[in-house]
Amino acid sequence: GAGVSQSPRYKVAKRGQDVALRCDPISGHVSLFWYQQALGQGPEFLTYFQNEAQLDKSGLPSDRFFAERPEGSVSTLKIQRTQQEDSAVYLCASSTISKAEGGQETQYFGPGTRLLVL
Amino acid sequence: AQRVTQPEKLLSVFKGAPVELKCNYSYSGSPELFWYVQYSRQRLQLLLRHISRESIKGFTADLNKGETSFHLKKPFAQEEDSAMYYCALSGFVYGNKLVFGAGTILRVKS
Numbered sequence: 001g002a003g004v005s006q007s008p009r010y011k012v013a014k015r016g017q018d019v020a021l022r023c024d025p026i027s028g029h030v031s032l033f034w035y036q037q038a039l040g041q042g043p044e045f046l047t048y049f050q051n052e053a054q055l056d057k058s059g060l061p062s063d064r065f066f067a068e069r070p071e072g073s074v075s076t077l078k079i080q081r082t083q084q085e086d087s088a089v090y091l092c093a094s095s096t097i098s099k100a101e102g103g104q105e106t107q108y109f110g111p112g113t114r115l116l117v118l
Numbered sequence: 119a120q121r122v123t124q125p126e127k128l129l130s131v132f133k134g135a136p137v138e139l140k141c142n143y144s145y146s147g148s149p150e151l152f153w154y155v156q157y158s159r160q161r162l163q164l165l166l167r168h169i170s171r172e173s174i175k176g177f178t179a180d181l182n183k184g185e186t187s188f189h190l191k192k193p194f195a196q197e198e199d200s201a202m203y204y205c206a207l208s209g210f211v212y213g214n215k216l217v218f219g220a221g222t223i224l225r226v227k228s
Contacts, residue, residue: 003161033215042122042204042218043162056215091162104150104214109162 002026004110006092012116013082021077021113025094032075033107034067035091043091049075050097082117089114120145122205124219131195132227139190139222141179141205149209151181151188152216156202165190165203175199195226 005024013019025032030051035043036059045059051072060067064083069075079086093107123142131137143149153165166174168181168188179190188205204221208214 035216035218040220042124042206042220043216045215045217048215059215104208106164107216111161 004092004094004108006090006110006113008113009111010114010116012118015083015117016081017117018078018080019082019115021079021090021115023075023077023092023094023110025073025075025092026108027073028096029094029108030072030097031095031105031107032069033093033095034075034077035093036061037089037091037112039088046077046090079115082115084117087115087117120149120207120209120217122207122217122219124203124205124222126222127220128223128225130225130227133197134194137190137192137195137199137224137226139203139205139224141188141190141219143186143188143205143207145186145207145209147209149207150214151179152206152208153177153179153188153190154204154206154218156204158201162204195224197226197228200224200226 007022032049034046037043047067048056049069052069064080066078089112091112092110095105095107121144151168154162155165156162177192181188202221202223205219206216208216
């Protein structure tokens with residue numbers, strides 16, 4: 001079946017511009033994660049949704065970052081007044097619900113959106 | 119604080135040589151450890167997890183709680199193993215977010 005998709009794949013923004021990044025998770029996946037990956041670094045957690053509920057937004061770097069998943073499927077990560085330090089690859093991942101036993105369900109990653117802020 | 123350390127940015131080996139990608143972690147509790155791999159022009163994907171105790175593509179990793187390590191090993195490297203490898207841990211209350219290391223590039227030379 002189709003994997004996680006993200007759009008756009010590349011985005012160039014002028015400093016101060018607002019951007020919106022979209023994630024389409026695997027159908028039926030309850031959990032959705034956003035990560036930010038700066039050049040030369042591993043992905044860093046931004047926020048987590050279970051269905052439409054945003055249960056953890058502890059990784060969002062500032063109040064310029066906002067994420068939503070209003071119907072429990074597609075999610076949008078919005079960055080307001082972009083800054084040069086926002087330049088990174090933004091990764092979305094989805095999984096089925098985590099179980100108490102047997103460990104975490106596998107997270108499936110999208111291809112990412114590469115954001116460049118000039 | 120939860121942290122994953124991969125001390126090598128780049129590991130270059132010859133085909134057929136053994137490979138060991140190092141990973142150390144710090145976590146107060148019982149984390150779950152993973153290795154993710156990203157081949158050229160492909161997306162990040164799970165390679166293996168310690169809880170499964172299985173070998174994938176000839177790779178194995180053993181969780182050593184005493185040394186807080188989860189090194190990835192393969193006895194004989196193949197050219198198609200060339201990729202970026204990330205060690206990650208999870209173990210949080212909500213949704214099991216992943217904490218990643220900075221990654222190690224494995225280059226297998228012919």
